Amino acid sequence: MEDLTGQVFADLTAVRPADYIKGKGTVWVWRCVCGNEVEIAANRVKKGHDLSCGCRRSRECATIKLCRHCGKQSFRKNRHGNFASVCQECYNAQTNDFKYRNPRTWMLQTAKRRARVQGVPFELTYEDFEIPELCPVFGTPMFPGNGKMSDNSPSLDKIIPSLGYVKGNVAVISWKANRLKSNATAVEIRKLADWMDAQVSQIDSPEATVA
Numbered sequence: 301m302e303d304l305t306g307q308v309f310a311d312l313t314a315v316r317p318a319d320y321i322k323g324k325g326t327v328w329v330w331r332c333v334c335g336n337e338v339e340i341a342a343n344r345v346k347k348g349h350d351l352s353c354g355c356r357r358s359r360e361c362a363t364i365k366l367c368r369h370c371g372k373q374s375f376r377k378n379r380h381g382n383f384a385s386v387c388q389e390c391y392n393a394q395t396n397d398f399k400y401r402n403p404r405t406w407m408l409q410t411a412k413r414r415a416r417v418q419g420v421p422f423e424l425t426y427e428d429f430e431i432p433e434l435c436p437v438f439g440t441p442m443f444p445g446n447g448k449m450s451d452n453s454p455s456l457d458k459i460i461p462s463l464g465y466v467k468g469n470v471a472v473i474s475w476k477a478n479r480l481k482s483n484a485t486a487v488e489i490r491k492l493a494d495w496m497d498a499q500v501s502q503i504d505s506p507e508a509t510v511a
Contacts, residue, residue, distance in 0.1 A: 301317065301320075301326050302326075302342070304328060304342060309345045309346060309348075309351075310345075310348070310351035310352065310356075311332050311333040311334075311351055311352040311353075311355075311356060312330040312331070312332055312338075312340070312345055312350070312351070312352060312353070313330065313331045314328050314329075314330060314342075314345075315328070315329040315330060315331050315337065316328065316329050317329075318339050319339070321341065324341040324343065325341055325342055325343045326341070326342050327339050327340065327341050327342070328340065328341075328342050328345070330345065330353070332352050332353035332355060333352070334352070334353065334355045336353040336355070337353075338353045338354075361380075361382035361383065362382070362383070363383065364383050365383050365384070365385045366385075367385065367386055367387035367390055368385050368386060369386060369387075369390040370387060370389070370390055372387055372389075373387070374386060374387040374388075375387070375388070376388040376391060399444055400444045403431055403444060403454060404426055404429070404431060405426070407429075407454075407455075407456045407472075408424060408425075408426065410456075411424065411456050411465045412465075414465075415464055415465050418464075420458075420461070420462065420463070420464030420465065421463070421464035421465065421466055422464060422465045422466075423464075423465065423466045423467065424465050424466070424467065424470065425467075428467045428470070429456070429470055429471070429472055430472070431454050431472050432472060435452070435473055435474035435476075435477055436471060436472075436473055437473050437474065437477035438474060438476070438477060440452060440474060442454040442472075442474050445475075449475045450475065451474060451475055451476035452474055452475070452476070453474065453475040454472050454473075454474065454475075455472065455473060455474065455475045455478040456470055456471075456472055457470065457471050457472070457473050457477075457478045457481065458470060459471060461483045
């Protein structure tokens with residue numbers, strides 16, 4: 301048995317041999333820089349498979365990283381609450397590029413998240429809808445926004461909101477039309493239009509028109 305007492309490998313210092321396991325070799329007691337003592341096979345430590353008692357990952361996650369794309373400090377945190385290796389600016393650029401190149405895939409992913417939050421069914425597949433060139437409501441061209449949703453961005457609408465994202469209950473319309481519709485019914489939209497007409501008619505101005 302090789303005497304490793306006092307030798308240091310990464311964050312671990314060999315204290316004393318603890319056991320011998322066939323197929324693994326000698327297991328040593330190691331003292332980590334954090335103060336913990338753990339038993340790990342000497343071969344694993346010497347080959348670099350184990351660098352600490354397990355605390356190194358936590359320490360690395362708490363350290364601000366440099367963005368692997370632009371090299372700047374990344375203060376963005378991932379969904380686990382740890383500092384991410386891609387900064388917010390580069391992450392936004394990646395996301396916008398993906399949305400532009402894969403609009404239907406992006407719609408599916410975001411709709412699935414909304415369905416989970418809203419507690420409604422989600423049973424859509426990539427083939428269940430198409431993105432038309434013109435908005436079915438306004439007849440205006442639809443195209444992805446530059447970094448954020450615009451009035452002309454295509455969006456996935458639930459025709460009857462309570463039914464969820466299921467085949468036959470969705471349509472791709474412009475973000476402006478979707479935003480105006482929201483979860484209102486056709487009757488409510490007509491009442492809103494009537495109210496708008498009535499308000500405009502009371503304004504004594506030749507420029508007052510309903511767009």
